[in-house]
Amino acid sequence: MNAALVTDVMLRSLGPYPLHLADSEDRFYGNRLIYTSWENHLMYAAPFCLPLPPTLPFGALVRVVLPEIYGEHPEFEQIDWERTQWFNSQVRFRPDFGKSLEHHGLTHKSLIRFRTPALEGIKRSTAPGRQAF
Amino acid sequence: MDTRVVKKKLGLKDRYTAMTRGLHWDTTYQPMDKVFPYDAFEGIKIHDWDKWEDPFRLTMDAYWKYQGEKDRKLYAVIDAFAQNNGQLGISDARYVNALKLFIQGVTPLEYYAHRGYAHVGRQFTGAGARVASQLQAIDELRHYQTETHAISHYNKYFNGMHNTSHWNENIWYLSVPKSFFEDAYSGGPFEFLTAISFSFEYLLTNLLFVPFMSGAAHNGDISTVTFGFSAQSDESRHMTLGIECIKFMLEQDPDNVPIVQRWMDKWFWRGYRLLTLVAMMQDYMLPKRVMSWKEAWEMYAESNGGALFKDLARYGIREPKGWKDACAGKDHISHQAWATFYQYGHAAAFHTWLPEQSEMNWLSEKYPDTFDRYYKGRFDHWAEVQKTDGRWFNQTLPMLCQVCQVPMMFTVPGDPTQIDFHETTYHGMKHHFCSVHCKGIFDDEPKKYVQAWMPVHQIYQGSCYPDDINPASPGDSPVREVLRYYGVNPGEDNGDFSTSPDRSNFAKWRGDKRKPGAAT
Numbered sequence: 001m002n003a004a005l006v007t008d009v010m011l012r013s014l015g016p017y018p019l020h021l022a023d024s025e026d027r028f029y030g031n032r033l034i035y036t037s038w039e040n041h042l043m044y045a046a047p048f049c050l051p052l053p054p055t056l057p058f059g060a061l062v063r064v065v066l067p068e069i070y071g072e073h074p075e076f077e078q079i080d081w082e083r084t085q086w087f088n089s090q091v092r093f094r095p096d097f098g099k100s101l102e103h104h105g106l107t108h109k110s111l112i113r114f115r116t117p118a119l120e121g122i123k124r125s126t127a128p129g130r131q132a133f
Numbered sequence: 134m135d136t137r138v139v140k141k142k143l144g145l146k147d148r149y150t151a152m153t154r155g156l157h158w159d160t161t162y163q164p165m166d167k168v169f170p171y172d173a174f175e176g177i178k179i180h181d182w183d184k185w186e187d188p189f190r191l192t193m194d195a196y197w198k199y200q201g202e203k204d205r206k207l208y209a210v211i212d213a214f215a216q217n218n219g220q221l222g223i224s225d226a227r228y229v230n231a232l233k234l235f236i237q238g239v240t241p242l243e244y245y246a247h248r249g250y251a252h253v254g255r256q257f258t259g260a261g262a263r264v265a266s267q268l269q270a271i272d273e274l275r276h277y278q279t280e281t282h283a284i285s286h287y288n289k290y291f292n293g294m295h296n297t298s299h300w301n302e303n304i305w306y307l308s309v310p311k312s313f314f315e316d317a318y319s320g321g322p323f324e325f326l327t328a329i330s331f332s333f334e335y336l337l338t339n340l341l342f343v344p345f346m347s348g349a350a351h352n353g354d355i356s357t358v359t360f361g362f363s364a365q366s367d368e369s370r371h372m373t374l375g376i377e378c379i380k381f382m383l384e385q386d387p388d389n390v391p392i393v394q395r396w397m398d399k400w401f402w403r404g405y406r407l408l409t410l411v412a413m414m415q416d417y418m419l420p421k422r423v424m425s426w427k428e429a430w431e432m433y434a435e436s437n438g439g440a441l442f443k444d445l446a447r448y449g450i451r452e453p454k455g456w457k458d459a460c461a462g463k464d465h466i467s468h469q470a471w472a473t474f475y476q477y478g479h480a481a482a483f484h485t486w487l488p489e490q491s492e493m494n495w496l497s498e499k500y501p502d503t504f505d506r507y508y509k510g511r512f513d514h515w516a517e518v519q520k521t522d523g524r525w526f527n528q529t530l531p532m533l534c535q536v537c538q539v540p541m542m543f544t545v546p547g548d549p550t551q552i553d554f555h556e557t558t559y560h561g562m563k564h565h566f567c568s569v570h571c572k573g574i575f576d577d578e579p580k581k582y583v584q585a586w587m588p589v590h591q592i593y594q595g596s597c598y599p600d601d602i603n604p605a606s607p608g609d610s611p612v613r614e615v616l617r618y619y620g621v622n623p624g625e626d627n628g629d630f631s632t633s634p635d636r637s638n639f640a641k642w643r644g645d646k647r648k649p650g651a652a653t
Binding site: 010011012013014017019020021022023024025027028029031033035037039040042043044045046047048049050051068069072074089107108109110111113133 | 170171174175176321395469472473476477510511514525527528529530531532533540541542544550551552554556560562563564565577578579580581583584585586587589590593594595604605
């Protein structure tokens with residue numbers, strides 16, 4: 001990413017300013033933070049933050065974790081996981097449900113965005129007065 | 134005859150000089166820059182402190198007299214309000230939730246401001262700036278006290294106000310104002326004045342105070358209105374300090390211009406993000422509305438701010454980077470915020486509710502381009518769910534912006550259907566931001582923001598559980614344990630207003646037979 005661009009040139013202080021990464025991975029009891037965002041579905045006001053084991057199979061994320069956190073959305077049942085598009089932040093990836101989060105390069109504090117194209121058209125296709133949320 | 138001794142009395146101007154700059158001396162045992170190290174390290178160059186125009190000619194003796202009179206009047210009103218059971222005269226018990234937000238989120242900022250001004254009131258080399266800051270430090274401490282006293286009356290009758298200091302240090306949404314102020318007062322003194330005196334007090338304060346105080350007036354809360362009047366005259370002094378400090382820095386050295394510009398970019402945006410809470414309060418929490426957030430923004434930010442930045446252009450200052458995005462946000466942020474608080478209303482320390490039909494109509498009318506199109510559907514859906522399955526709460530903790538600490542609920546400028554995502558990798562770790570402007574603030578000083586106390590991350594680290602909970606396995610309901618640690622009583626201090634003791638008590642006290650949640 002753009003780590004090389006980020007420096008502390010603007011930071012001024014009177015004395016030494018030690019680095020303190022408040023959310024380093026070792027503080028989460030073997031889990032890492034993973035953020036999830038179901039694109040275009042803003043009934044959930046913000047993406048979620050979850051502590052998950054890096055060894056969690058991607059299939060378990062989809063079959064166990066996601067239903068728990070998104071299951072109340074009226075469209076959740078209709079999701080076609082075969083057609084779902086997955087992104088690690090901006091970068092598209094094709095998940096292997098048998099392999100771990102780690103295997104997919106989902107490091108600590110990675111953001112998983114998923115797009116469910118079959119449900120994209122709801123804004124136009126539903127009855128007047130209804131809208132996507 | 135005795136010779137009459139003419140008592141030499143100083144004129145106002147001389148007395149002022151004697152009581153401010155006359156108290157200053159240059160140190161000789163130690164070099165001045167060792168005694169005053171703080172006002173140099175930020176890179177601001179000051180050549181002549183005598184050019185500092187004292188923004189208000191107030192000395193300590195006059196201050197005591199004047200403020201003493203004001204406080205006597207204020208406390209007379211607060212007493213009368215209490216003796217007459219003024220709490221029964223408010224429009225609707227929902228209104229008290231605006232006061233809860235105020236005592237939880239704003240009042241602690243007064244105390245932070247007190248500490249910040251007390252600090253810079255010691256650190257400036259120039260006596261004029263020191264005295265101005267010291268007086269403001271006392272103002273802020275008074276405001277903290279008078280707000281606490283004015284609102285404490287409500288604490289006897291309503292839930293959600295009994296533990297506000299602890300909450301301010303722990304609860305997720307209160308980390309927004311808290312981190313804002315900690316960011317400001319951990320900067321140097323010039324940045325602090327740019328942040329608080331200029332960006333917050335000069336540019337944005339009307340957007341904080343007018344909604345709360347006229348909201349109080351419209352909703353029958355005379356106690357809070359009187360506090361507002363009492364604070365108002367102090368606020369105008371504070372605003373003058375803000376603009377004086379900016380002009381002084383800009384006139385002292387051209388090298389100061391880019392530093393001041395960067396601070397303005399940063400602090401305008403941080404202040405704007407903080408005001409999201411006010412926007413929500415104004416559009417959703419006042420049973421009797423004053424004006425919409427959008428109208429307030431147009432009146433107090435767009436017209437005043439536009440003139441201000443035209444005025445500052447001669448110094449080479451342009452409007453803050455986030456200005457246009459903030460203006461575009463006026464159609465959205467209050468709805469996005471209330472939708473967030475509605476669904477996390479079981480994890481807050483005040484009540485939330487769905488707008489009534491008349492209020493939905495008001496929102497549609499005030500936000501003709503956005504409310505029906507983007508936001509009404511969510512509220513309609515939740516209303517249906519509430520009827521059939523019961524009140525819905527979102528049980529999963531949200532992702533937060535690393536800088537403003539607001540949940541990542543803001544959408545892409547120009548596309549209200551997409552969350553705005555930005556990220557940076559620093560020391561091998563990703564950090565996420567709600568906007569290009571929060572990212573810009575981080576990228577300038579990443580080492581400062583990676584130490585942020587992010588409430589959601591802290592919960593997962595185990596910092597917000599009672600002692601009897603193992604943070605590695607907090608049981609079946611981590612939220613319940615976190616609330617226990619916060620000292621928030623589920624259902625009493627939070628949850629839906631319609632089922633709250635606040636609602637039923639208020640109805641009982643007033644002999645009100647109307648349906649739950651009905652406004653007067």
